[in-house]
Amino acid sequence: MHRIEVEAEVDVLSMNKKLAAENREYLRKHGIVAINIMGATGSGKTLLIEKTVDALSNEMKIGAILGDVICKADYERVVKHGIPVEAVNTGKECHLDAHLIHHRITSFKDVDLILIENVGNLICPVDFDLGEDYRVVMVSVTEGDDVVEKHPEIFRLADVIIINKVALAEAVEANVDKMEEDAKNLNPKAKIIRMDLKKDIGFDEWLDFVRGVVRR
Amino acid sequence: MHRIEVEAEVDVLSMNKKLAAENREYLRKHGIVAINIMGATGSGKTLLIEKTVDALSNEMKIGAILGDVICKADYERVVKHGIPVEAVNTGKECHLDAHLIHHRITSFKDVDLILIENVGNLICPVDFDLGEDYRVVMVSVTEGDDVVEKHPEIFRLADVIIINKVALAEAVEANVDKMEEDAKNLNPKAKIIRMDLKKDIGFDEWLDFVRGVVRR
Secondary structure: OHHHHHHHHHHHHHHHHHHHHHHHHHHHHOOOEEEEEEEOOOOOHHHHHHHHHHHHOOOOOEEEEEEEOOOOHHHHHHHOOOOOEEEEEOOOOOOOOHHHHHHHHOOOOOOOEEEEEOOOEOOHHHHOOOOOOEEEEEEEHHHOOOHHHHOHHHHHOOOEEEEEOHHHOOOOOOOHHHHHHHHHHHOOOOEEEEOEOOOOEOHHHHHHHHHHHHHO | OHHHHHHHHHHHHHHHHHHHHHHHHHHHHOOOEEEEEEEOOOOOHHHHHHHHHHHHOOOOOEEEEEEEOOOOHHHHHHHOOOOOEEEEEOOOOOOOOHHHHHHHHOOOOOOOEEEEEOOOEOOHHHHOOOOOOEEEEEEEHHHOOOHHHHOHHHHHOOOEEEEEOHHHOOOOOOOHHHHHHHHHHHOOOOEEEEOEOOOOEOHHHHHHHHHHHHHO
């Protein structure tokens, strides 16, 4: 059983690498920056995209790709904000891959920034480069303050680590300092943002990051 | 790429089915009841196991199998409660399977009940029968009140659906009635328990379920 899994994985990953390079080339050619936002269901990915679009649409052209196993609830939320949105239902797959988003990426021509919401979990998206420029991992304090140390792989590859819902830390008995320390230990280079989207904590810091990478 | 994935999946699933049947046969022969507890990271699976062990150890012999991608944090929490515990690190795999737990299951001979904690997410464990007798899906209101409708597959196969951390519903603006309704629509036969483990809400109802299935 394991033999079969391993052989298939190698083929799938080498195909993915090739297609990710094609996506990256397309983005570069069209001057588009793509940000891959990963995190568990309920960590706040969709709300982050909605608020970012509202805050920055007068400064830059934004598109979004929303991955989910099923249903278009996130798509319907984001499309109301007046930007081009592509929904990707993965069926039973627990991550996006370069192939799944290839046609979506190449349907955007006029945008400066594509925000990609990956499928909600901290395990599967790790191995699949989408061709994005930046990787964001978002966790909520409600997932428990051991969530970072339990998922080292995904935090190691992040450019930005967002610890969301910090205003609830006391109520759920989560130690945000510990979460930040775990993140720093795993990935000293990542930018770490303490956030609470419903209280507007840390959101300006995020907007500055987005502005910075789009204006490079 | 998709062709390769599908072929491998069929082989893996048919092997899994065979091994799940062997696990089931072993459990039946030894009079052991096994409960597979699934749910996202932070939904409360480990705490449920800890509290169940504390509450029922004087009535029955309990063993536990704890699945996680990496690290033994959950193992260390549960083993302190004085029961036999087996840890399974899946590496990059996002679910347990019948093969992974086969040797663990067959290492338990003297127990009445095995509590199995699956890897933390609501997508991957769906396809993998472990040979368990009952399936529990646990969600926290902090994951958002759309979490049930977003993951229909896993809720459809549950015998028990636990909606945990209900005492936080107001703080996170989650509609528990909606979550329960979504669960009922997807799976009218499942037992639904509103729970808050830190406030002892719904815990007695869970214990009654466990007592009932072990005494069958």
